[in-house]
Amino acid sequence: MVTPARYWREIPQRYRLEAGKCTRCGKTYFPPRLVCACGAREFEIVRLKDEGTLQTFTVIRVAPSQFVDEAPYAIGIVELNDGVRLTAQVVDCDVEHLEIGQKVKVEFRRIQTVGEAGILCYGYKCVPV
Amino acid sequence: MVGIVGYGAYMPRNRIRVEEIAKVWGADAPSYKRGLMLEEKSVPSPDQDTITMSVEASKHALRRAGIDPQEIGAVYIGSESHPYAVKPSGTVVAEALGATPEVHTADFEFACKAGSEGMYVVLSQVEAGHISYGLAIGADTSQGAPGDALEYAASAGAAAFIFGKQNIVASVDLTYAFMTDTPDFWRREYQYYPRHASRFTGEPAYFKHITGCARGIMEKAQMKPEDFAYAIFHQPNGKFPMRVGKMLGFKREQIEPGWLVPKLGNTYSGSSPMGLTATLDIAVPGDKILMCSYGSGAGSDGFIFTVTDRIEEVRDMAPKTRVMLDSNKNYLEYGTYAKFRGKINKITE
Numbered sequence: 178m179v180t181p182a183r184y185w186r187e188i189p190q191r192y193r194l195e196a197g198k199c200t201r202c203g204k205t206y207f208p209p210r211l212v213c214a215c216g217a218r219e220f221e222i223v224r225l226k227d228e229g230t231l232q233t234f235t236v237i238r239v240a241p242s243q244f245v246d247e248a249p250y251a252i253g254i255v256e257l258n259d260g261v262r263l264t265a266q267v268v269d270c271d272v273e274h275l276e277i278g279q280k281v282k283v284e285f286r287r288i289q290t291v292g293e294a295g296i297l298c299y300g301y302k303c304v305p306v
Numbered sequence: 307m308v309g310i311v312g313y314g315a316y317m318p319r320n321r322i323r324v325e326e327i328a329k330v331w332g333a334d335a336p337s338y339k340r341g342l343m344l345e346e347k348s349v350p351s352p353d354q355d356t357i358t359m360s361v362e363a364s365k366h367a368l369r370r371a372g373i374d375p376q377e378i379g380a381v382y383i384g385s386e387s388h389p390y391a392v393k394p395s396g397t398v399v400a401e402a403l404g405a406t407p408e409v410h411t412a413d414f415e416f417a418c419k420a421g422s423e424g425m426y427v428v429l430s431q432v433e434a435g436h437i438s439y440g441l442a443i444g445a446d447t448s449q450g451a452p453g454d455a456l457e458y459a460a461s462a463g464a465a466a467f468i469f470g471k472q473n474i475v476a477s478v479d480l481t482y483a484f485m486t487d488t489p490d491f492w493r494r495e496y497q498y499y500p501r502h503a504s505r506f507t508g509e510p511a512y513f514k515h516i517t518g519c520a521r522g523i524m525e526k527a528q529m530k531p532e533d534f535a536y537a538i539f540h541q542p543n544g545k546f547p548m549r550v551g552k553m554l555g556f557k558r559e560q561i562e563p564g565w566l567v568p569k570l571g572n573t574y575s576g577s578s579p580m581g582l583t584a585t586l587d588i589a590v591p592g593d594k595i596l597m598c599s600y601g602s603g604a605g606s607d608g609f610i611f612t613v614t615d616r617i618e619e620v621r622d623m624a625p626k627t628r629v630m631l632d633s634n635k636n637y638l639e640y641g642t643y644a645k646f647r648g649k650i651n652k653i654t655e
């Protein structure tokens with residue numbers, strides 16, 4: 178279960194796609210890292226592009242309990258237009274007709290509702306354009 | 307001079323037709339379509355709410371404004387469907403846009419008038435010089451009780467406006483408010499669906515307050531209906547805004563560009579503000595626009611805008627409202643719609 182503290186810590190990535198860009202070699206990490214492959218430890222925060230292309234995906238038909246009402250749904254790997262890849266749910270589409278190469282955009286959506294009385298968790302999902 | 311610097315709308319892809327709802331309740335679809343002048347309405351996906359649509363509409367407004375979100379000094383969201391009963395919507399939206407932490411946020415509520423209230427207040431903040439830019443949003447994912455007349459209209463959508471003093475696309479020339487205590491529509495604490503006073507929602511409520519507001523602001527501005535290129539009135543159904551426009555002396559052509567309701571439904575706090583976005587999409591420099599919102603309870607906020615040259619530069623920077631309305635639609639059957647809207651729920655162990 179998502180606790181308010183854990184959810185809150187991930188807000189910069191979940192809400193604004195904040196990535197870490199190495200100030201020495203320019204490599205961008207999402208989520209951000211402490212040390213770059215080049216060994217440098219200095220990063221600048223950048224916001225990723227909100228459009229990209231679906232690289233691959235899988236359809237979840239037997240979902241974990243908190244997502245059972247959403248099945249079947251697609252989880253994809255999307256390459257954003259700045260070259261960074263991320264994993265996201267692909268929504269507002271017919272999963273039987275989804276195709277690799279589909280252009281998508283990132284939208285702000287509700288990711289999870291914690292029970293009847295818990296917090297509402299928001300973040301990014303991808304939708305076909 | 308103070309005015310709109312950027313504007314944007316957002317609506318979900320899903321739609322349900324009047325026939326599909328009427329079929330379930332044994333109602334006569336043609337008479338609903340004629341009587342209410344409604345064809346279909348938007349329906350949010352299960353992962354969409356007032357907060358998510360506010361973020362998307364605001365992103366469109368930011369693109370047109372061309373400003374750094376850190377320059378936004380206030381974020382006001384008007385809605386009658388804030389996702390939390392206690393916990394602001396504004397903090398999530400401001401955080402998602404990157405406007406925190408130097409920003410004032412507040413959630414407004416006044417039935418369908420909450421969106422224009424945010425516009426009214428943010429405008430004063432900018433005018434007073436307290437902030438450089440302010441964001442006002444009207445958004446709702448409203449619900450009508452199953453089978454109630456409201457179910458044919460209650461839909462989802464959002465409109466966002468960034469106000470400022472520089473690079474204005476439409477100046478605000480005058481504002482006006484007209485309000486009385488009128489119990490035409492309400493929802494009590496812990497009740498899921500709102501109640502309304504049926505026919506009482508017409509003459510003493512909608513028509514009295516919008517005509518009061520429109521006549522008041524035109525008198526103050528010494529303007530007549532023919533001085534305006536366009537007028538937008540709150541759209542609870544297709545019929546009311548056309549009728550109130552006629553009562554006031556406006557022609558159908560002045561109202562039609564912002565008249566989204568036949569295909570969109572009533573987006574409550576988003577209603578007249580979304581009509582304004584569609585009107586700005588087609589307006590030309592120099593056009594005068596009148597907007598009068600309506601919120602049950604009851605009141606109407608009036609605005610007179612003058613479109614500037616900058617409109618031509620910005621309108622293509624984000625999706626146009628009518629393009630979103632007419633393309634990429636996904637029609638739902640009543641069962642899926644009922645599931646999406648939480649009207650039916652699966653048993654949980």
Ligand SMILES: [Zn+2]
Pocket residue numbers: 199200201202203204213214215216217
């Ligand atoms: Zn590096």
